[in-house]
Amino acid sequence: MTATGTTGRWARRSDTRILVTLLIVTVALASFAYIASEVVEGHPLAIDRWLLLQLRSVADPGLSIGPRWFAQAMIDFTALGGGTVLTLVTTLVTGYLMARRKIALAAFVASSIVAGSLLTALLKIAFARARPDIVPHLVEVSSASFPSGHAMNSAMVYLTGAALLASAEPSRRVRVFLIGAALVLTLLIGFSRIFLGVHFPTDVVAGWAIGIAWAVASSWVAAILQRRHAIEGVEGTTTSTAR
Template sequence: MIHLKHHLTRIASVAEKRVWLTALVAALVAYFLFELTGEVLEGETRAFDEGVLLMLRDATDPAMPAGPAWLTKMMVDITALGGVTVLALLVTLVVIYLALRRKFRTAAFVTVSILGGWALSSALKLGIARPRPEVVQHLVEVTDMSFPSGHAMLSAITYLTLGAMLSRLEDRPSLRYFFPLVAVFLTFIIGLSRIYLGVHYPTDVLGGWAAGTVWACGSWFVARWMLGSPSGR
């Protein structure tokens, strides 16, 4: 009995530390996003942004990307993982999976959380209204505004939220960490692809990552409050 109480106390302590760590990360990233947005609006990041984009192009022809042809094709394929079509399909499949496992509250929460994040992304783009980069040729077609990067933000919101929710369903530590790590990796390479393809400034991607991370952290907090422990859903 004493051993059980000690074990439960240790679990509670680890959970509390995780909550505070997540809160700290969210606060720091939110502050970074606020400062970055201010710098972008004032035009302070333009030299850095354009320098990075030009560095990724042929020195004699800014229309030609640096590196072999297969790298460009790979970046086009990777960037599709952050598109609305792929993300919507992925969310739909995960929600169906959760429903089949009779995790109806979790399925509903995932749907509302991700759709809310997507709406926020659109609102930020319209509110800030930063034009797309013009210093290099775009390697894929784009139509909307530039800051924050929708692909970076939506992939952070979607993959990080799904990673956090799926990890709650697992008992084994290896699988609990696997889903968030995969989410971070996918979010990272999708953001890099947007810079390489010349459709976003680096600060657009940083802003998208930051906004998506803050939203995902907030979703994690709300999930703990609304859904309780995994065993209770």
């Protein structure tokens, strides 16, 4: 293949990636904006009350549907979106990249996740939505409800970490596994918050929306920096090492 053909192919791929990135981010932010407007106006969506009640026993709303082990599994899943676990995961991902001598990429991952966590805290303060009182909570909570910190932070940490790890992996199979595993974890953690009665469904959807938009945008910025050799990619070179 000629150099011109190769350049044209990469240009088309870049254009497609930009369009897909913009589409995902736009849809995610539009979804968040719609839900946020309802929250500000104090109009809970009908699905909030309906879904929370569907996950509880009709005779006793304090009891969740399904066997006892399923409720315990939801408690275990929700712990994967807590601050302690997410901090540990971020540390491990950063340490792994540093061990592979991808220092600039490790710094980018850590800074992206930390900035996202700060955004989560600011949004909670700004909206200050009370926790749902439709059903009894099955775990202790203390912060504001909107957006779901577990849903938003898990999307940021797992999806951003997986996407940026994948950007430095030559194997397509490994990249697909990393992204797929992160997506499954994010969805399970978000659902667990609804199941446990500590979040409205719209809290979780809003958290997913911002978290996914953040992860996609971070991946896109990382790809641009990797093409410019500002941070390491598959080849592991940066501006300082590339010649």
